[in-house]
Amino acid sequence: MSSTSIDSLLHEKRRFAPDPDFAANAVAGTELYERAADDRLAFWAEQARDLVHWHRPFTETLDWSKAPVARWFGDGELNVAYNCLDRHVLAGHGDRVAIHWEGEPGDTRSLTYAELTVEVKRAANLLASLGVGQGDRVAIYLPVIPEAVIAMLAVARLGAVHSVVFGGFAAESLRARIDDAGAKLVITADGAYRKGKVLPLKPAVDAALAAGETTVEKVLVVRRGENEIDWTAGRDLWWHDEIAPMSDEHDARGFEAENPLFILYTSGTTGKPKGILHTSGGYLTQVAFTHKNVFDLKPESDVYWCTADVGWITGHSYVVYGPLANGATQLLYEGTPDTPHPGRWWELIEKYKVSIFYTAPTAIRSFMKLGREIPQKFDLSSLRLLGSVGEPINPEAWVWYREIIGGGTAPIVDTWWQTETGAIMISALPGITTTKPGAAQVPLPGISVDVLDEEGAHVGKEAGGLLVLTEPWPSMLRGIWGDEQRYKDTYWSKFANTYFAGDGAHLDEDGDVWLLGRVDDVMNISGHRLSTMEIESALVSHELTAEAAVVGAHDDTTGQAVVAFVILKGRLAGTVTPQEASDLLRAHVAEQIGAIARPRQVFVVEELPKTRSGKIMRRLLQDVAEGREVGDTTTLTDTSVIRIISDTMK
Ligand code: WT7
Numbered sequence: 072m073s074s075t076s077i078d079s080l081l082h083e084k085r086r087f088a089p090d091p092d093f094a095a096n097a098v099a100g101t102e103l104y105e106r107a108a109d110d111r112l113a114f115w116a117e118q119a120r121d122l123v124h125w126h127r128p129f130t131e132t133l134d135w136s137k138a139p140v141a142r143w144f145g146d147g148e149l150n151v152a153y154n155c156l157d158r159h160v161l162a163g164h165g166d167r168v169a170i171h172w173e174g175e176p177g178d179t180r181s182l183t184y185a186e187l188t189v190e191v192k193r194a195a196n197l198l199a200s201l202g203v204g205q206g207d208r209v210a211i212y213l214p215v216i217p218e219a220v221i222a223m224l225a226v227a228r229l230g231a232v233h234s235v236v237f238g239g240f241a242a243e244s245l246r247a248r249i250d251d252a253g254a255k256l257v258i259t260a261d262g263a264y265r266k267g268k269v270l271p272l273k274p275a276v277d278a279a280l281a282a283g284e285t286t287v288e289k290v291l292v293v294r295r296g297e298n299e300i301d302w303t304a305g306r307d308l309w310w311h312d313e314i315a316p317m318s319d320e321h322d323a324r325g326f327e328a329e330n331p332l333f334i335l336y337t338s339g340t341t342g343k344p345k346g347i348l349h350t351s352g353g354y355l356t357q358v359a360f361t362h363k364n365v366f367d368l369k370p371e372s373d374v375y376w377c378t379a380d381v382g383w384i385t386g387h388s389y390v391v392y393g394p395l396a397n398g399a400t401q402l403l404y405e406g407t408p409d410t411p412h413p414g415r416w417w418e419l420i421e422k423y424k425v426s427i428f429y430t431a432p433t434a435i436r437s438f439m440k441l442g443r444e445i446p447q448k449f450d451l452s453s454l455r456l457l458g459s460v461g462e463p464i465n466p467e468a469w470v471w472y473r474e475i476i477g478g479g480t481a482p483i484v485d486t487w488w489q490t491e492t493g494a495i496m497i498s499a500l501p502g503i504t505t506t507k508p509g510a511a512q513v514p515l516p517g518i519s520v521d522v523l524d525e526e527g528a529h530v531g532k533e534a535g536g537l538l539v540l541t542e543p544w545p546s547m548l549r550g551i552w553g554d555e556q557r558y559k560d561t562y563w564s565k566f567a568n569t570y571f572a573g574d575g576a577h578l579d580e581d582g583d584v585w586l587l588g589r590v591d592d593v594m595n596i597s598g599h600r601l602s603t604m605e606i607e608s609a610l611v612s613h614e615l616t617a618e619a620a621v622v623g624a625h626d627d628t629t630g631q632a633v634v635a636f637v638i639l640k641g642r643l644a645g646t647v648t649p650q651e652a653s654d655l656l657r658a659h660v661a662e663q664i665g666a667i668a669r670p671r672q673v674f675v676v677e678e679l680p681k682t683r684s685g686k687i688m689r690r691l692l693q694d695v696a697e698g699r700e701v702g703d704t705t706t707l708t709d710t711s712v713i714r715i716i717s718d719t720m721k
Pocket of ligand 1: 337384385459460461462463464485486487488489490491511572573574586587588589595598599600
């Protein structure tokens with residue numbers, strides 16, 4: 072975040088007390104805070120017994136003796152898919168709609184809990200027939216269609232491990248993730264609908280697998296786009312052909328609570344993405360607890376909609392596992408917000424009578440730009456609760472969200488968490504918390520948060536520092552796949568026995584938390600995490616580039632935008648104009664990583680500002696990219712560099 076927006080955040084004084092009617096019917100009560108404060112572990116054990124079905128009950132809550140790798144509910148056994156499906160059917164809710172799905176072109180499909188359970192059982196039988204068993208890794212590269220949810224749950228049902236790769240990632244990124252996890256199966260689709268066109272997906276899988284020896288044995292292809300695709304006989308299988316003969320009987324057996332559930336790759340401060348590992352019992356407990364209490368879920372009457380793609384952690388925890396564990400009815404939408412018209416989301420809310428809506432600030436800001444007239448054409452009166460996630464929400468967007476989308480009454484929950492935390496950690500509880508626009512505010516019951524200075528001392532009220540988590544929590548990551556040392560170094564080495572989140576935070580006069588953005592070389596573009604190093608490596612992999620530096624610069628809509636500075640190789644510099652080089656390099660990054668990583672701007676420069684020890688001064692480049700006066704340059708090797716860069720940008 073730029074310093075000006077932090078400033079406006081910290082001067083925000085508006086307060087919104089809970090509506091008494093809402094509070095009277097709220098799911099969460101203040102006793103949750105009391106119970107958790109009284110006995111944190113007993114509180115989590117109660118939630119685990121209450122919200123999760125155990126094939127074998129646990130007797131032990133937390134084993135932290137191998138810290139920082141936790142064991143939660145370690146001697147218990149459960150089946151995550153059974154918890155999301157069969158038990159609701161057995162409880163008499165088989166006819167409740169689990170998923171109202173709408174494709175971008177307007178085709179629809181609804182699945183009740185009974186129907187979804189049958190689909191997952193058949194898919195589990197299919198995967199088992201392809202040799203997938205406990206512990207095997209399955210890569211899922213699908214659009215937001217019901218098969219994405221079915222595939223994830225089928226993998227979970229077998230005790231295997233999914234690695235969902237966002238469909239917007241390119242072949243190289245997909246390949247790196249497949250290799251790192253050692254996946255034996257890939258589940259993909261021919262294509263997906265995106266902005267009115269079919270975006271082919273299968274070619275990226277073909278390209279990924281063509282790049283040398285692979286662990287992948289089979290590729291299951293869901294038909295969605297009906298686009299022409301290449302076919303590798305013996306390896307590629309159509310999902311619909313293979314699933315047709317499968318039995319709809321499948322017994323879900325229990326797996327131990329710490330059985331790995333999924334790996335999800337996220338960007339860190341180096342070029343190599345981290346495979347964040349989540350396990351079963353603790354994860355399911357905390358996603359179910361938070362989904363129920365933070366969103367005030369009434370499963371009999373609510374229609375819930377989280378707009379995230381299943382390829383991100385929000386899609387895992389708050390499209391798949393949380394809502395389904397709680398027996399919720401939800402909307403799943405394949406497309407972009409503005410296809411075929413800019414009111415598409417509001418039209419969907421009206422059509423399905425969505426009551427709980429969870430999205431990202433970047434989306435809210437882009438709707439704000441388009442004007443209130445668009446949402447005001449639709450009946451949004453079914454909405455009773457709004458959520459925000461992914462980046463700090465600026466107070467203006469918060470107030471617009473409440474007024475224009477929430478009819479001036481819907482409480483907003485600004486939820487802070489990370490791929491690593493697995494579930495929401497800091498958020499208001501609706502009906503209890505008096506909300507403050509722009510602040511995530513309070514740790515949830517059972518969660519211990521602090522803000523420390525560089526030396527590890529608590530900063531006190533009305534002060535800023537680094538956000539940390541001081542006690543283990545049930546849905547915490549259990550490590551980085553295949554790299555325990557990196558897990559320790561990244562999160563547990565800055566402060567002793569304390570999880571370092573990588574975010575800056577401020578505590579206000581009430582001790583409430585205001586998030587201020589990342590303090591490391593991780594950018595947040597439209598709520599998606601990207602590493603500066605990863606994009607720099609993509610840039611230098613192009614023959615034109617000698618050196619590159621990337622920063623996240625403030626952007627009014629996307630929060631941050633990727634801005635790159637590159638030095639061209641001397642002998643090639645004359646062969647292209649700076650504009651041509653910039654176009655080529657922007658396209659190259661999109662091709663290497665995916666369209667989300669495409670820089671907003673690439674500036675061709677003569678030199679990059681470095682410290683005497685040779686480190687690129689990204690802070691300074693960020694000042695330049697955001698058009699600020701360039702700050703302290705006394706440690707630079709050559710102060711003229713900044714002047715040259717600033718001049719180039721004018
Ligand atoms: C980073 C985690 C959590 C799901 C989506 C992103 C930022 C997330 C908030 C919020 C301020 C937020 C942080 C965090 N972030 N939610 N409510 N207020 N910042 O997951 O890709 O793992 O990114 O997103 O910087 O560290 P992710």
